[in-house]
Amino acid sequence: MTDTTADGPGAGDARLTTREAARRLGVKPETVYAYVSRGQLTSRRDPTGRGSTFDAKEVDALVRRARNQPPSGSDAMQRITTGITLIEADRYWYRGVDAVELARAVPYEEVADWLWTGVRSPDLRFTAPPGTLAAARHAVGALPAHGGSTDRLRVATVAAAVADPLRFDLSRDAVLATARALIPTLVDALPVAGVKGPAADGPLAARLWARLTDRAPAEAEVRTLDMALSLLIDHDLAASTLAVRVAASARAHPYAVVSAGLGAVEGPLHGAASGLAHRMLTEVLERGSAAxxxxxxxxxxHGVPGLGHRLYPRQDPRAVALFAALADVPGARDALAAAREVEATTARRGEQHANVDLALAVLTVAAGMEPDAGETVFAVARTAGWIAHALEEYEERPLRLRPSGHYNGPRPPRPLP
Incomplete structure (x- = not known):
């Protein structure tokens, strides 16, 4: 039963007692006052002085909002279903296959394509379309000389998108075609560090190596870089991957989806973390002391870069695999010893093992690469994972990843400032 009040603004509007508002909301009377304290409802003193009253329209609006929200603890942003990567017990799997074993046995291009399709294509090579690559190289060439590799990747992605009139086709085959063209475009659009790079149809790891350092690689070094790419393809819902899923939920095209991921990678706590570890290892080698x-x-x-990971209570399996591969690279001996010394030094106050950022830093330091090289490796590798997540998200209901904010500002109306 509703009542009306005849005092002040809104006179004549339907008013509910606390008990009536609670019944309409399906909550206890105490919860109604909690809504008031959080600014979700406004109350007015009953003229008889027996309690508070509430505007019926405002209560009904709150009911409608509540019906459109999933129950607490089951928010769509918290429960994104994915069949790509499982992480548990200091191990991780791609579609049920041990990711470390896969990275040791299968080249990056084949791992990526298998992750997208479920079918392995032996001897697969990714080749950039000439027109798309020309546009990306032109855009990258226009950047200031001080631009970093990740800046170039972002610009190359935008240029590749503009060069593709079919970019808005979100059918599965079209997205796969985009992925197979975009990743080699990102790599081949980067300037070659040496005099001459490898063939355009060669292994992607060799082509990327030539753009990160002018040193001629040994076979073991290219193999280690290829393994790093495969190990980094995906890692569940990391910050950049979540950004990708949100963009794909809004039906952004694959280039825009990758751009969203590249934007999140810029953070020092995500893709750029290996650069901090690179600088630290360089300093250790220069000073001769990790301590x-x-x-x-x-x-x-500051924390010590390259140590610990919230998903691995003990050892990061990606770091373990890369350290094992780097042990077979003669030129990595000093950098590897420096990383081990850092790990041993910090172990005195608690067990914190090396993570993949430290292992990646060993590779980039040993190869004479710039500090941001590890970020570039990470971004190129993770592009394949982002595409895999986009393919999943395109199959979901559009705009499902749209959480509701909990407003805690002053209640309107307020006067103009």
Missing amino acids: AVVSDHLRAG
Whole structure:
């Protein structure tokens, strides 16, 4: 039963007692007052002084909002179903296959395509379309000289999108064609660091190596870089992957989806983390002491880069695999020893094992690459995973990843400032 009040603004509007509002909302009376304290309802004192009253229209609006939201703990942003990567017990699997074993046995291009299709294509090579590559190279060439590799990847992605009039076709075959063309475009659009790069139809890892360092690689080094690419393809719902899923939920085309991922990668706590580890290892090698460098990091109030991972209580399997591969690279001996010394030094105050960022830093330092090279490796590798997640998200209901904010500002109406 509703009542009306005749005092102040809104006179004549239907008003509910606390008990009536609680019944309409399906909650206890105490919860109604909790809604008031959170600014979701406004109350007015009953003229008889017996309690509070509530505007019926405002209560009904809250009921409608509540019906459109999933129950607490089952928000779509918290429960994104994926069949790509499983992480548990210090191991991880791609579609049920041990990711480390796969990375050791299968080249990056084949791992990526298998992740998208479920079918392995032996001796697969990714080749950039000439027109798309020309547009990407032109755009990358226009950047200032101080631009980093990840800046170039972002620009190359936008240029490739503009060059593709079919980019808005989100059918599965079209997205797969885009993926197979975009990844080699990103790599081949980067300037060659040496005098001459490998053939355009060669293994992607060899082509990427030539754009990160002018040193001629040994076979073991290219194999290690290829393994790193495969190990980094996906890692469940990391920050960049979540950004990708949100973009795909809004039905952004694959280039825009990858751009969303590249934007999140820029953060120092995500893709750029290996650059911090690279600089630390370089300093350890220059000063000849991990203890001094670790001490300086702690004194400055910083954490020690490349240690620990929230998903692996003990060892990061990606780091373990890369360290094992780097042990077979003679030129990596000093950088590997420096990383081990950092790990041993910090172990004195608690067990924190090396993560993949530290292992990637060993590779980039040993190869004479720039500090942002690890970020480039990460971004190129993860592009394949982003596409895999986009393919999944395109099959879901559009715009499902749209959480509701919990407003905690002042209630309207307020006067103009």
